[in-house]
Amino acid sequence: MCGIFGYVTNKEEALGPILIAAAERLTYRGYDSVGAATLNSGKIDLRKDVGKVDSVAAKYNIAEMRGQRGITQLRWATFGEPSQVNSQPHLDSNGDMVGAHNGNVVNNVELRLEFMAEGMTVRSQNDGETCVHAVERYISRGYEFIDAIRLAYGDLEGDYAFVIGRANDDKLYAFKKGSGMVIGIGDGFTCLSSDLPSILPLTREVIRPQDGEIVTLWADRVEVRSVKDGKIIQRIPETVTESMDAVQKGGYPHFMLKEIHEQAQVARELIHLLDGSPDVQPLVEKMKNARHLYLIGCGTSYHAAAVGSVYIAQLAGLTAIPVLAPQFIAQYAPAVGYEDVGIFVSQSGETKDVLNALEAAEKRGMACFGLANVVGSTLTKATSFCLPLCCGYEISVPATKTFTNQVVTFLYLAYRLAGKDTSELLxxxxxxxxxxxxxxxxxxxxxxxxxxxxxxxxxxxxxxxxxxxxxxxxxxxxxxxxxxxxxxxxxxxxxxxxxxxxxxxxxxxxxxxxxxxxxxxxxxxxxxxxxxxxxxxxxxxxxxxxxxxxxxxxxxxxxxxxxxxxxxxxxxxxxxxxxxxxxxxxxxxxxxxxx
The missing domain is CATH 3.40.50.10490 (Glucose-6-phosphate isomerase like protein; domain 1)
Known part of the structure; x- marks a missing residue:
């Protein structure tokens, strides 16, 4: 799910503590990496790594960072494994711009290849960096910043919110398509965030940008423009009265109810990601040519696998055997081999029963693939490749959005196996x-x-x-x-x-x-x-x-x-x-x- 936060003030000050506190208020969204960047006097100070907020902040002395503008980001890995280089924020080729995003840019792989062919310095596999280079592409061609953003918006496919700044500037710029973003207006500063919790202790005057809008943030004002024509949009700030606890839960009394209501959006993001994933077609070919195809999971993940087996039979006319992971070891593992394919399903990617089944299958030479929500988990590293569920952090113990996205993934694979148009799933x-x-x-x-x-x-x-x-x-x-x-x-x-x-x-x-x-x-x-x-x-x-x-x-x-x-x-x-x-x-x- 990730979380971004940006801050603009009219004087140099200690931004490190502000960025750390904002990051800590976004941790409930889930994350594997943390980063912060400050911009001041034509220089960018960037510090980031894998780990928790407190450990990364201590390791890199983020509290000492100073500047007039700052960006922090909590990353939940989708494109690129959790690593220092894939952590956000990201720089452009020359280190003149820095930006971070929340969401998924589904044509990330294609754009990275284009940027490298154009001579840009691409350092990571992460789609947050792709957003930076998408703007850089048009800045280097002589466009003004707003126009560069408008053109970049057209190149970036998927659902995301993005913030970017230049070293020799006094502003931050942000735009969104599908993912959440809120602007805060305070006394002598403005700020932006993926959602309200990181803003409320600073100010309760907010603006909520809509998809297809660009926001420019100065220390004393904000300006909203349309991506379509660049024209200014008048937006009156609103005053937020909810408590912090209510805001973290999106106004719902429990995280479970919030996550039930989030299912439509994460399904939308997943379908877009699968459309752009280079891993889908190789997996479909493996599934199509398998001697035996197994879908292996436990609990809720097993139920999703069982739904998937029906989909694959009904739509593609292929047999997929759903099996509980411990039973797979006893009933099927002794008989599998190189011609067989297994898809191992786990929300966390750390489910011990599933990992045990994976180990048994690999010993017999079976082709093993994964489906998990946590990129960088044991399952994602142990399989040939693993499709991400794109659910962000699921706080409530009962699985809701992770289950439905598992089912959506199997339905998507069944469509591809059957040669059906996956746009129907939108x-x-x-x-x-x-x-x-x-x-x-x-x-x-x-x-x-x-x-x-x-x-x-x-x-x-x-x-x-x-x-x-x-x-x-x-x-x-x-x-x-x-x-x-x-x-x-x-x-x-x-x-x-x-x-x-x-x-x-x-x-x-x-x-x-x-x-x-x-x-x-x-x-x-x-x-x-x-x-x-x-x-x-x-x-x-x-x-x-x-x-x-x-x-x-x-x-x-x-x-x-x-x-x-x-x-x-x-x-x-x-x-x-x-x-x-x-x-x-x-x-x-x-x-x-x-x-």
Whole structure:
């Protein structure tokens, strides 16, 4: 996710403490590297490295840095492994400009090659440096700074917010496309940040730039211009009244709810990144030519792999075997070889069970690839290459946005395997936003109705079966109720005996599976169950069940993905109703590094 902060004042002063404090207030976003730059009297002082804010600040004496303008950045690696050279901020070729960004520039690889061919000094693999060179390209061609930014904006594809300054100048410049940015106006200074927490202790007068806008910051004023035509846009500052805690949570009462609402945006960023990734096509070719293809994970990551296996079969006509990592060692590892391919899935990239399975597979010569959220983690280093999930930091222990981005990645790979147009997937983020808006009040009401129950079932079929498993896991994790996820057709083979009057059973129905789900609904309704069906609008489901939670119309694959959102919200609301903290459930850890 990364975080940037910039500061402009009218006199030389000790900016180091200001930059350190701002960086510390952005740490909740997650990061692996820290850097700071100050600009003063035609000179740029740049200090950065991998590590935590306090350790990097102490190692490089950042507190002593002085200047009239300053930039700090916390990096969450996507392009380029965590390293000193890939840390931000970055310099241009001659060291006359310095900048940093938050987000992902998905045509990073192509642009780096262009810049090197044009004779620029490219020092890293990081797309933050690409933003600097994108501006440098047009400055070196004689354009004024605002016009250089406007042209650079057209070259940079993806979602990002970027700040840049020149040594012999008294301003900072910033522009955004997709990622967050807030401007602060104080007494004798201005500042900017990826979001509010790093600004609020300094000032509560803010401006929120929109996509396609350029902001110029002087010590005593700011100016907003349109990227499209360069014209000035009038923007009246607003006064922020929320507390720091509320702001860190984006105004939501818990990080889990905030992260549920972030899913559409991170999915959008992921799809853009996959479109520009040079690693996707080699992986698709390996998957297509594999003797056996395995998708290996644990818990939520296994559920995503199970959804992915259905997608790959339905769309590409290929068999992908989803398997829990410890079971892979016993059941499949002894038989795999060089002709087989494994995709190892882990949110943290440090899941011990997954790493054990990876080690067993590599000993047999299997081609091993990864899917993880933390670039630089053990999994990303141990596999041939690893696709990033681009979720930023997920603070709440129950996985939400990391799960949906895993599913989106598998759907993207299935599209590529099938030769389908992946631009069709660009509708997913909007559909996710619509789903959350449509189901919110109804799910909250249902949570109140069934909250007294400590036993329930969540049933699905096909691609919605692993979605049901994931929904049941969320309910177990944070409500402490027992909810069993199951294939809907298996319910009659024993569990049906548990049904009593009012017993809640949740069905997740794909658009092609309605007749089968109707049979399941009636099977339990005649025995007194309360049925809750998550599906697209369908008169048959309304006629046969109790509650129909309607999600937007899409297709069989996307509908399954949308179906998990009401389940996330249901578990969240029931947890809160029971007086539990959904962000930090008992007995659980975000990263499982033990067997």
């Amino acid at each position: 509708r997913i983020p909007e559909l996710m936003e619509q789903t959350i808006e449509m189901v919110g009040p109804q799910i909250e009401a249902i949570a109140k109705d069934i909250n007294e129950w400590n036993d329930m079932y969540c049933l699905g079929y096909g691609a919605t079966y692993p979605i049901a498993l994931e929904g049941a896991l969320k309910l177990k994790e944070i409500t402490y109720a027992h909810c069993e996820g199951m294939l809907s057709t298996e319910f009659k083979h024993g569990p049906l005996s548990a049904v009593s009057k009012g017993f809640p059973i949740v069905f997740v129905a794909g658009p092609n599976d309605v007749p089968l789900i109707i049979s399941g609904i009636n099977e339990v309704k005649v025995r007194g169950a309360r049925t809750i069906t998550i599906a697209e609008e369908d008169a048959r489901l309304r006629a046969n069940g109790d509650d129909l939670v309607v999600i937007p119309k899409s297709d069989a694959q996307i509908s399954a993905l949308l179906g998990v959102l009401p389940l996330q919200l249901l578990s969240y609301h029931m947890s809160v109703l029971r007086g539990f903290d959904p962000d930090f459930p008992r007995n659980l850890s975000k990263t499982l590094t033990v067997d």
